[in-house]
Amino acid sequence: MSRRQTKAQTVVIIGMGDTGVLVAARLSRHFNVIGISTKPNLVSGQEVGKRLADLSWWNRYYNTPLRRFKALVGVEIRHAKAERVDLVNKRVAVVDKSNSETLIDFDFLVIASGTSNGFWRDDNLRSEAQIDGRLKRDAAAIRDANTLAIIGGGPCGVSCALNIRRAYPEKIVSLYISADLPLRGYHEEARKYYQRELTATGVKIFSGHRAVTEDPKPNKGTILFESGQSYVADTVIWCVGNRKPHTKFLPNGLLDDEGFVKTKNTLEVVGSDCLFAIGDVASTDPARSSARNWAYGILVHNIKRKAAGKPPNKYYNPPANRWGSIVGPQDDGLTLHQDSGKTTRLSRWVVDKLLLPTVVQRVIYRGVDRLRG
Numbered sequence: 001m002s003r004r005q006t007k008a009q010t011v012v013i014i015g016m017g018d019t020g021v022l023v024a025a026r027l028s029r030h031f032n033v034i035g036i037s038t039k040p041n042l043v044s045g046q047e048v049g050k051r052l053a054d055l056s057w058w059n060r061y062y063n064t065p066l067r068r069f070k071a072l073v074g075v076e077i078r079h080a081k082a083e084r085v086d087l088v089n090k091r092v093a094v095v096d097k098s099n100s101e102t103l104i105d106f107d108f109l110v111i112a113s114g115t116s117n118g119f120w121r122d123d124n125l126r127s128e129a130q131i132d133g134r135l136k137r138d139a140a141a142i143r144d145a146n147t148l149a150i151i152g153g154g155p156c157g158v159s160c161a162l163n164i165r166r167a168y169p170e171k172i173v174s175l176y177i178s179a180d181l182p183l184r185g186y187h188e189e190a191r192k193y194y195q196r197e198l199t200a201t202g203v204k205i206f207s208g209h210r211a212v213t214e215d216p217k218p219n220k221g222t223i224l225f226e227s228g229q230s231y232v233a234d235t236v237i238w239c240v241g242n243r244k245p246h247t248k249f250l251p252n253g254l255l256d257d258e259g260f261v262k263t264k265n266t267l268e269v270v271g272s273d274c275l276f277a278i279g280d281v282a283s284t285d286p287a288r289s290s291a292r293n294w295a296y297g298i299l300v301h302n303i304k305r306k307a308a309g310k311p312p313n314k315y316y317n318p319p320a321n322r323w324g325s326i327v328g329p330q331d332d333g334l335t336l337h338q339d340s341g342k343t344t345r346l347s348r349w350v351v352d353k354l355l356l357p358t359v360v361q362r363v364i365y366r367g368v369d370r371l372r373g
């Protein structure tokens with residue numbers, strides 16, 4: 001099938017976050033692409049610790065108005081929230097900020113709507129000014145606190161604890177984890193590495209502490225633990241991994257017991273012949289890891305095959321352990337943890353001059369106009 005023929009077909013993408021943008025950027029030469037997003041910016045879920053500790057640096061690479069992505073020039077962006085999907089008529093109902101509903105027809109639909117995660121990711125409709133205001137308030141809650149408690153020893157908790165304590169060595173930063181070591185699901189070597197790094201940086205680690213209260217915002221508060229102990233901090237950051245998929249707009253039959261989209265290894269949605277899913281919302285594997293690991297290339301390839309009347313023939317194969325960067329770039333560079341437990345260190349120069357501007361912005365995102373900062 002020629003490009004002209006596929007151009008007559010419409011792909012609608014719900015969610016223009018980390019994965020929706022990558023997919024849209026690669027499909028727009030072949031299809032008529034419409035991206036629906038509750039945010040007019042790509043507000044990345046990556047590097048939450050840097051976002052709290054060094055907002056101006058984070059904004060430069062991780063908060064990008066969608067109009068600045070060069071490869072999205074041909075993509076129609078609708079600042080709206082998907083409310084319903086009609087599979088029979090192949091139509092999505094979206095509601096914009098004035099509360100008007102519009103119906104959008106599709107030939108293929110990509111679900112990339114992500115999950116809510118702690119205070120830093122949600123599916124609310126927000127303007128650019130509201131996004132900026134929220135980011136500044138969160139960063140101020142860290143700057144103005146003397147004592148900070150971070151609950152949860154996953155990558156978000158570790159990233160918050162290490163980055164905040166490094167940015168503000170005068171503050172008391174406590175990390176409460178339920179296991180003995182942080183970073184369950186990572187290779188043992190990575191877990192030990194961060195136990196040492198956190199301790200050397202002056203983070204107080206409280207292992208075997210499982211909290212029983214939860215407030216999603218980074219607020220002053222008392223934390224109660226299952227042991228009966230409690231602790232009061234000027235700012236409490238909840239990183240307990242209680243992710244909620246953004247899938248209310250989909251029929252229940254497409255969802256697993258936890259509400260994530262049932263997704264095949266071709267990234268097609270189980271039970272439909274025109275839906276694909278990717279990223280945190282896609283139940284591809286227990287870690288729902290398709291936002292990482294180059295899965296967008298598989299989705300783009302398979303959707304093009306399907307549009308040409310051929311069966312998808314590329315398969316997503318998730319790694320056994322989680323890998324990658326955990327705390328983002330530090331003064332001495334970026335440490336990448338591999339699936340095998342090995343680490344690779346990239347110097348700060350390589351990260352600032354090559355990795356982020358060239359590899360990420362130019363090659364992976366295919367060009368971004370006027371970075372912030």
Ligand SMILES: Cc1cc2nc3c(=O)[nH]c(=O)nc-3n(C[C@H](O)[C@H](O)[C@H](O)COP(=O)(O)OP(=O)(O)OC[C@H]3O[C@@H](n4cnc5c(N)ncnc54)[C@H](O)[C@@H]3O)c2cc1C
Nearest residue numbers: 015017018019038045046047048082113114123279280291
């Ligand atoms: C190096 C690295 C570091 C990372 N660090 C972190 C970290 O520190 N913290 C963390 O939490 N994750 C982290 N991650 C994970 C990463 O942020 C997520 O895996 C990624 O953001 C998921 O992308 P996504 O496209 O699935 O969802 P998202 O990027 O969350 O995008 C979903 C988009 O859909 C929109 N949306 C939701 N519902 C609707 C709807 N109904 N209609 C229209 N739009 C909707 C949302 O507003 C959002 O814009 C990291 C990943 C990497 C690779």
